[in-house]
Amino acid sequence: MKTATKVRSIASALVKNAGKRVRFASGKVAPFEQVKQHLKGRLAAGDWTPGALMPSEAELVAQFGVSRMTVNRALRELQLEGLIDRVQGVGTFAAQLNRVSSSLTIRDIHEEILARGHTHHATVHLVKDEVATATVAQRLGVIAGSRVFHTLIVHHENGVPLQCEDRYVNPECAPDYLSVDFTQVTPTHYLLDVAPLWEAHFSVEAGLPSAREAKLLGLKQTDPCLIVSRRTTNRGVPITQARLTHPAGRYQIEGAYKP
Amino acid sequence: MKTATKVRSIASALVKNAGKRVRFASGKVAPFEQVKQHLKGRLAAGDWTPGALMPSEAELVAQFGVSRMTVNRALRELQLEGLIDRVQGVGTFAAQLNRVSSSLTIRDIHEEILARGHTHHATVHLVKDEVATATVAQRLGVIAGSRVFHTLIVHHENGVPLQCEDRYVNPECAPDYLSVDFTQVTPTHYLLDVAPLWEAHFSVEAGLPSAREAKLLGLKQTDPCLIVSRRTTNRGVPITQARLTHPAGRYQIEGAYKP
DNA sequence: TGCATCAACTTGTCTAGACAAGTATAGTTC
């Protein structure tokens, strides 16, 4: 029992598991799931106006004949989904607004291309130790004049340029960043290793490439691009800021929302 | 105790609650949270390579001296966050890939503009009962030749066109859709009322506007746009499909990721 | 009136044990 790090061949198990999203598929539904679905249905039907007081855990226990832990789990998950608000000592309330929060997966470009069954290679166009200008310093979140690492890398899918990655890195967080071979490992992958716990803010917009980006991506400067800007921090300490430019038509972000 | 629908003034309670995100802030941390953070830290430190077998619940119970329910909650939440995979009958495994799933909120354009303190108005350019062409039918998910409702609305922020909303709606789900006054209520808001429980798939890309979109948004056809395509269904039944075109520079999607 | 106190109610969490269900392996039988 001490072989905690033993790596089994679990591929088959995980594949089997993938098709098992709905447990108790054959009629049986777990009680906590029943409570959850019942409340979800009534919320959807408008039984409680936003902000209205909903039944307490004790009332639901009596109504469904299950234990409080079961009701509690149902309510906790509904709260996580943003459908209800709970206040200790007060009660449970229907959520104020129907906010729709979508889950969107941003993957390492290398893994993403490989997952499509295509080949990935990167060309490195700049690896430099710079002094931050005011603009760069503000975007990364360090003080102007600090040392920053700067890389400019183009990622290709099947030989076609797909992403121009213009990245600044805080030397404090990744002192050996400049010595990484970026044709072998992506900056994202390396930084995830060095500083694995981080928060990120990002924005997605359409725009035109800079002259250099256009040249590296094989575009005209009037060709539209999808531009993702991402800034990541670790407990408030800035790690990296990246501008990822993708030619329109070659790349799109996908996502899904499930209630 | 029977006044389940009584609406209390809970504004103050919810405001207080908002600042209470971290419970046990003063030193005390709930045991399940301790187990969670411990495993998170070791995962981040690379104690288990992706796919490696992690300690079983029983081992963690012995190690931390807590009950199995407590360990189970910690593991369940880690699974929800995508950090581990669990297979009944087999064990718990470190997740295969470090997917970074960002939470991205797509709000009703009306609410979004009002939240910025700006004025919103909509101009309606098309409200029509059509027969679905093959392309439209495929995008919406109905069979070609079906009746579909089609609206084309431009949303303005402070008088400037911000979004061209080209939408198809399944008449089965919203038979009265065409009689709605879209200068008063947005299609999103109306459809949320009619069919509140839905799943959505969306994609975000850069591209060029169609001739009509360019005209409605006051753009040249060579001006880049951010285009969001969204298709929503209710338990597999297609509700609506929308193409939301935003002029580059006037709109961006923002999001954040927290571990 | 104003203030302190207390009881009733709420949610938040933990426990120890139980049973169900899925998987893997060693052993047994054919």
Added chain:
DNA sequence: GAACTATACTTGTCTAGACAAGTTGATGCA
């Protein structure tokens, strides 16, 4: 060797009860 079986282990879930902590409203007192 192949097929079956028993067993040990895993996760998934539920229960009944307990205590902590927060809120609310009534009560009593100055």
